[in-house]
Amino acid sequence: MNKKNQWIKVAFAFIICTVSTSLQAQKEYPKPGQMKPDMSEFWTPQPPVVTPGDIRTFSAPSDAIVLFDGKDLSAWENTKGEPADWTVKGGVFTVKKSAGDIRTKQKFENFQLHIEWQIPENITGSSQARGNSGIFLQGMYEIQVLDNYQNETYANGQAGSVYKQATPLANAMRKPGEWNVYDIIYSAPVFKEDGTYRIPPRVTLIQNGIVLQNNTTILGTTEYIGFPRVVKHGAGPIILQSHGDPSEPISFRNIWIREL
Numbered sequence: 001m002n003k004k005n006q007w008i009k010v011a012f013a014f015i016i017c018t019v020s021t022s023l024q025a026q027k028e029y030p031k032p033g034q035m036k037p038d039m040s041e042f043w044t045p046q047p048p049v050v051t052p053g054d055i056r057t058f059s060a061p062s063d064a065i066v067l068f069d070g071k072d073l074s075a076w077e078n079t080k081g082e083p084a085d086w087t088v089k090g091g092v093f094t095v096k097k098s099a100g101d102i103r104t105k106q107k108f109e110n111f112q113l114h115i116e117w118q119i120p121e122n123i124t125g126s127s128q129a130r131g132n133s134g135i136f137l138q139g140m141y142e143i144q145v146l147d148n149y150q151n152e153t154y155a156n157g158q159a160g161s162v163y164k165q166a167t168p169l170a171n172a173m174r175k176p177g178e179w180n181v182y183d184i185i186y187s188a189p190v191f192k193e194d195g196t197y198r199i200p201p202r203v204t205l206i207q208n209g210i211v212l213q214n215n216t217t218i219l220g221t222t223e224y225i226g227f228p229r230v231v232k233h234g235a236g237p238i239i240l241q242s243h244g245d246p247s248e249p250i251s252f253r254n255i256w257i258r259e260l
């Protein structure tokens, strides 16, 4: 091939290449359809209608399981499965220390729990020995109940703590003789085959309208001595603690729970 022919060939290849590139640039592809507002609105399933309780009394909403309505402890039993023997009087019930802990007969997984508690006006004692009780979630994890109105104790053991694990974000105590309100939102753990957490339990706690625990991860059992242990479990009861401290027993009222 002579030099002239070679140049013609190169020029021809260049032209072909340029034409095909410009043809490609002009190729039309489909464009996304025009978005309309209703394309990102879904109507089903609709959330269920729940009638709110009276905001002044925090009465149970329509879909709640009532655990104490002021009349009796029929929803509760002692830890041997016998009738709960705490004292019911005047629409409230009071811890009977000699009778031990009580627990709900029903077991729960994920829930929203409303519970009100009162430290007696004549309470005595200090630190942990002053109106100590507790609410055990799924029978395993204690949310501390204690009189911390002008009563200091170790921070991770005061009212609203995940006992010895998570200090509450605030001290929201009302003074003895007044009623405290806990609203607890709890997510049960999911376990691996080997008994460790795949998803650990989590808790949000509001006392008297103030957030004390904000989606706090629970590390394991709430031990008095030692560190949290991970123990595989399923659905569990709400346990109320009969604490051995010598101070005057505390009272509860208006307890209801919503399974989530």
Ligand code: MG
Binding pocket: 132, 133, 134, 142, 144, 145, 241, 243
């Ligand atoms: Mg306690």
